[in-house]
Amino acid sequence: MTGGSRGIGRATVLALAEAGADVAFTYSSNEEAAHDVCKAAEGYSGKVLAIQANAEDFAAAKSAVERVHDELGGLDGVVINAGITKDRPLVMMPEGDWDDVIATNLKGTFNYARAAVYGMIRERSGRIVCVSSVSGLTGVLGQSNYSATKAGQIGFVRSLSKEVGPYGITVNAVAPGFIETDIWEQIPENKREGILASIPVGRLGQAQEVAAAIRYLLSPDAAYITGSVLVIDGGLSS
Ligand code: NAD
Numbered sequence: 001m002t003g004g005s006r007g008i009g010r011a012t013v014l015a016l017a018e019a020g021a022d023v024a025f026t027y028s029s030n031e032e033a034a035h036d037v038c039k040a041a042e043g044y045s046g047k048v049l050a051i052q053a054n055a056e057d058f059a060a061a062k063s064a065v066e067r068v069h070d071e072l073g074g075l076d077g078v079v080i081n082a083g084i085t086k087d088r089p090l091v092m093m094p095e096g097d098w099d100d101v102i103a104t105n106l107k108g109t110f111n112y113a114r115a116a117v118y119g120m121i122r123e124r125s126g127r128i129v130c131v132s133s134v135s136g137l138t139g140v141l142g143q144s145n146y147s148a149t150k151a152g153q154i155g156f157v158r159s160l161s162k163e164v165g166p167y168g169i170t171v172n173a174v175a176p177g178f179i180e181t182d183i184w185e186q187i188p189e190n191k192r193e194g195i196l197a198s199i200p201v202g203r204l205g206q207a208q209e210v211a212a213a214i215r216y217l218l219s220p221d222a223a224y225i226t227g228s229v230l231v232i233d234g235g236l237s238s
Contacts, residue, residue, distance in 0.1 A: 002053075002108060008131060012081065014041055049071055065116050075126070084101060085101070090144045132175045133175055178205065179209075179210055
């Protein structure tokens, strides 16, 4: 799991550990938040391992995957979740904001899938789940950089699923709508009411609701699902 220190990543780490899986997660810098996730999982049957690694760094992804093999005895699935937003109309968007969002969200996707897939091919089994967004399906005002990465992840998932299906590996995406995490806190208050009004079920999603969908895609029950995008958005994009 990349980006497991808070939000959807944290909820997924805890849901998997509670279900008895050993889970490793990466975080970028907040050691205290990472430690807190490990503490929250104490008492669960699964082991939880926190690894400091920047999603943008391929060498760090390779060594994180090696640590998982060494310390947890193998890697059954990878969840590519680390993501950032830097919203602004394109006409005002600095080149750096484009580059940063591509580097974390899309290069990070390559890094962890690439680092994990070789071992999965060798094992003839594996699960890859990308945390995309409805922003990649419908587009969102001011998110041209973010939407490009989230649509990119969906293309990535569809292509890779064709490459690795013959090796027993599934590759899917989840596409959350508006979920109540730190990303939501970055949305200006004057825009929040309009967003809530556009969600048919009339509320934000919870990180645990996305975690449950990810856990399902990682489970044996989802063995025949690949190249798919599971939308979790309270009806927003339908
Ligand atoms: P969040 O900001 O609460 O958490 C993001 C996580 O990613 C954190 O653990 C952070 O440390 C990690 N991260 C960020 N940059 C990193 C880097 N360079 N290297 C390593 N880790 C890094 O966000 P969230 O809302 O939990 O979002 C998680 C994923 O879900 C993202 O990919 C986001 O695009 C996607 N998503 C979120 C929403 C939403 O409404 N919250 C909706 C759709 C999709």
